[in-house]
Amino acid sequence: MSQHHILVINCGSSSLKFSIIQPKTEETLLSGLAECLHLPEAKISWKYQGEKYQAQLADKANHADALNFVTNKILSDYPALKQSIKAIGHRVTHGGEKYSQPTLITPEVIDNLATLFELAPLHNPANVMGIKASQIAFPHLQDKNVAVFDTGFHATLPPHAYLYPLPIEFYEKYGIRRYGFHGISHYYIACKTAEYLGKPRSELNMISCHLGNGASITAIKNGESIDTSMGFTPCEGLVMGTRCGDVDPALLIYLKQKLDISTEETSDLINKKSGLLGLTGSSSDFRYITEHYEKDEKCRIALEVYIHRLVKYIGAYAMLLDNKLDAVVFTGGIGENSELVRRLVLQKLTILGFELDQERNLSARFGQYGQITTDCSQHSAYVIPTNEELVIAKYTAEYI
Numbered sequence: 001m002s003q004h005h006i007l008v009i010n011c012g013s014s015s016l017k018f019s020i021i022q023p024k025t026e027e028t029l030l031s032g033l034a035e036c037l038h039l040p041e042a043k044i045s046w047k048y049q050g051e052k053y054q055a056q057l058a059d060k061a062n063h064a065d066a067l068n069f070v071t072n073k074i075l076s077d078y079p080a081l082k083q084s085i086k087a088i089g090h091r092v093t094h095g096g097e098k099y100s101q102p103t104l105i106t107p108e109v110i111d112n113l114a115t116l117f118e119l120a121p122l123h124n125p126a127n128v129m130g131i132k133a134s135q136i137a138f139p140h141l142q143d144k145n146v147a148v149f150d151t152g153f154h155a156t157l158p159p160h161a162y163l164y165p166l167p168i169e170f171y172e173k174y175g176i177r178r179y180g181f182h183g184i185s186h187y188y189i190a191c192k193t194a195e196y197l198g199k200p201r202s203e204l205n206m207i208s209c210h211l212g213n214g215a216s217i218t219a220i221k222n223g224e225s226i227d228t229s230m231g232f233t234p235c236e237g238l239v240m241g242t243r244c245g246d247v248d249p250a251l252l253i254y255l256k257q258k259l260d261i262s263t264e265e266t267s268d269l270i271n272k273k274s275g276l277l278g279l280t281g282s283s284s285d286f287r288y289i290t291e292h293y294e295k296d297e298k299c300r301i302a303l304e305v306y307i308h309r310l311v312k313y314i315g316a317y318a319m320l321l322d323n324k325l326d327a328v329v330f331t332g333g334i335g336e337n338s339e340l341v342r343r344l345v346l347q348k349l350t351i352l353g354f355e356l357d358q359e360r361n362l363s364a365r366f367g368q369y370g371q372i373t374t375d376c377s378q379h380s381a382y383v384i385p386t387n388e389e390l391v392i393a394k395y396t397a398e399y400i
Contacts, residue, residue: 004086004400005029006393007138009067011090011130013122014038016066018046020085021393028389029081032074034066044069048078063126064133071137087144088134089396091184091388093123093234095149097175102152102395105131105145113147119175120233122271146396153183156224164232178236180228182210184388186218189331192384194223197326205324207317209310210386211335213241213284217310219317227320229313235270238313239306241284244274246309276302286334307341311348318352325379328354330372331386337365342372346381353378 003022010017019031032046034057042061045054055073058065075082090105096116103109110128117124127147135142162178163171170176189208194201201223208218215238218228229237229245239245247270256266277284279302293299318325328349330342339361346356355377364372364383373381 003084004397005081005084006396007085007088007134008389008392008396009088009090009130009134010389010392011063011126013126016063016130017389018067018070019389019393020081021389023390023393023397026390030074030078031389032070034061034063034069037062037066042066046070046074048074062133063129064136067130067133067137085138085141086400087146087396088138088141089146089148089392090127090131090134091150091392092127092147093150093181094120094179095147095151096179097177099147099149100152100155102146102148102398104143104399105147109147119179123234144399146392146399148184148392148395150181150183151179153187154178154180154218154225154228157226157228161227176232178228178231180216180218180225181230181234182214182216182218182228183225184391185210185331185386186216186220186225186228188386188388188391189329189384190220190223193327193329193382196382196384199326204326205321206327206329207314207321207325209314209328209330209335210332211238211310211330211338211341212332214243215240215245215332215334217313217317219320221321227317239279239302239309240275241286242272242275242277244270244278276306279305286338290338290340303340303344307344307348310341310345314345314349315352325352328379328381330381330383336367336369336383336385339365342381342383346373354381356381 005020005022008019008021014037016034020029030046030048032044034044036042038060040059042057044057044066057069094116096119098112113124113128131145134145164176186208190201190204193206194204204220204223206220208220210216214234216228216230217238219226235243237245252266275284276289280289280298289299289303293303314328334341342361343356346354355374357372357374361372364370367385369384371380371382
């Protein structure tokens, strides 16, 4: 196995996704997930050559323990694959204004990322934890770790899109502005859509809808992000699994006083207890909501709020593209697999000239992609599966 491969690491607060990718052929050789980290039920699962495996990790295993398992247990069975890893690519959620391009990780970079913890307290600390664990697990690759930033694609936002109408010194002193997230996914979707339509990305005008447990929508003009729904944090914008999305900011002041809750409890309320979970009172799982929306009033209302917000954003973003809308693209776990969401959204967008082809819509699931509007539709909509790991691998390979 003489080809050079990239190990891609994506750390959450209690999880670690990993994959080994050949960036030129775009082949994923091994992929896996360690989850429930820091808990007694910590576990790991992986897939290699079509076969699936799983194992329990040590009680309350952390990110370093998970990577050690990958290195000393999983890869020990595939020594040639282990030796072929030439660099490690890391998804880092927040780059602030300092980092927009993929960056070779040095001690100085790690120190700088630590200053951004307060901008992404749920994500960046875990990302840095994953970087440090990787450097320990793969000491010979210490100087070949690359950070790829989820905020990077949105560095092209113009000031009128990223500035909040707050006292300007808050931006100047504290960097309070719209940063946007899911940039790695939106960038990949822009590239694949341009390829699918047979035109340069620099000429592409589109709306990218990344719909998963976290959800965001981006207006892309001439191949660049010009507006996006997530803001200073990933909590702004669309209805999400457990995040509230857009709410009246004064409402949070009211609730904090009414419920007599701390700042941390307020953060938990809007990030972990709201969204679909809050509206249904029972579940953030979109599959559950889809199965029950016709017979459960709360599920029906939750879905209607979700669709309403999404349609509003698509309509607004269409107005930013100077009457040149090449495509609306659905991606992410929900965007790729929920024909119901796509159908309900496009049925509300007929004023923009969308005409759904339900047969095509029904067939676009589980990794399938393609057009879901009719050939006569004034504007086209597509389903394109995202692949953030491949983007990270390709960027990382540039540093080898």
